[in-house]
Amino acid sequence: MSGPSEAPGAAIRAAGHRGVLGVELRVTPAGDHVHPPVADHHVSVHAGPPVRVSCPASGAPSTRTRGEVNVFPAGVSDAWTEDDESRTVHLRLPDSLVRRVAEEMGLDPGRATIAPRYHLRDARIEHIAWALEAERRAGFPSGLLFREGLGLALSAHLLSAHAAPAVPRSGLSAEQLRRVVEFVEAHLDAELSIARLAREARLSAPHFKVLFKRALGVPVHAYVVQRRVERAKALLLRGGVTSGEVALQAGFAHQSHMARCMRRVLGVTPGAIARARA
Numbered sequence: 001m002s003g004p005s006e007a008p009g010a011a012i013r014a015a016g017h018r019g020v021l022g023v024e025l026r027v028t029p030a031g032d033h034v035h036p037p038v039a040d041h042h043v044s045v046h047a048g049p050p051v052r053v054s055c056p057a058s059g060a061p062s063t064r065t066r067g068e069v070n071v072f073p074a075g076v077s078d079a080w081t082e083d084d085e086s087r088t089v090h091l092r093l094p095d096s097l098v099r100r101v102a103e104e105m106g107l108d109p110g111r112a113t114i115a116p117r118y119h120l121r122d123a124r125i126e127h128i129a130w131a132l133e134a135e136r137r138a139g140f141p142s143g144l145l146f147r148e149g150l151g152l153a154l155s156a157h158l159l160s161a162h163a164a165p166a167v168p169r170s171g172l173s174a175e176q177l178r179r180v181v182e183f184v185e186a187h188l189d190a191e192l193s194i195a196r197l198a199r200e201a202r203l204s205a206p207h208f209k210v211l212f213k214r215a216l217g218v219p220v221h222a223y224v225v226q227r228r229v230e231r232a233k234a235l236l237l238r239g240g241v242t243s244g245e246v247a248l249q250a251g252f253a254h255q256s257h258m259a260r261c262m263r264r265v266l267g268v269t270p271g272a273i274a275r276a277r278a
Helices: 095-104 123-137 143-161 174-186 194-201 205-216 220-238 243-249 255-266 270-277
Strands: 022-028 031-035 041-046 051-054 062-064 069-072 078-082 086-093 117-120
Touching: 022 123, 041 123, 041 143, 069 123, 086 095, 086 123, 086 143, 095 143, 123 143, 174 194, 174 205, 174 220, 194 205, 194 220, 205 220, 220 243, 220 255, 220 270, 243 255, 243 270, 255 270
Parallel strands: none
Antiparallel strands: 022 086, 031 078, 041 069, 041 086, 051 062, 051 078, 069 117
């Protein structure tokens, strides 16, 4: 998949006022690019010759052609490689604007979200992008009101035609929970952060913390500690490794850290569990 680099390099800029839609023409060199998770929504429309791109997440390379659209909702990150210089009309939609539009559409602004889209063909988005690019080239003669009007139209279209599935009020969806739990299990012996787990659920960190606790009834940190204690218990009962090695394999900083957590969660010490094996 492809899209604009958040650090655009040789970019021809015309950034918009923070309260309304911003527009710029980005020219990025061939190479690796990253779009980090940011607070606003971003839409890019390819405006130059075809560019061959590859994305680690999608595997096979593809060719991005003129008019092709990528949508990066707030909080979504991506990385990709381009074989040639790329030119895109890049639009920034403030989250405050999208929330305002959602409310006017009768949607819950706290739950109405836009889905990520890559290699998208959408004539309405193209039309808005080309109009804004023409306005940019002319020096923005129509002022902020013109740009705000197109920003409202773009927000309404994204919320209606490219809305993300609603997140249940009770917590994470089954698919989100599955991805997070599998990631935790696969990385218990590594550093785990709320921000990294939130990316697995494709949510902002604050939103993820709330929905995770609703789904499982415990905070994220407490869940990870519990799973590490269970992993350590299984390793101790299996035997064959020292308590220090068990602590590291279960993701604890050291043996004393493991012992404190184990006493708190299970009410017993690692030594008691090891002796139970005999």
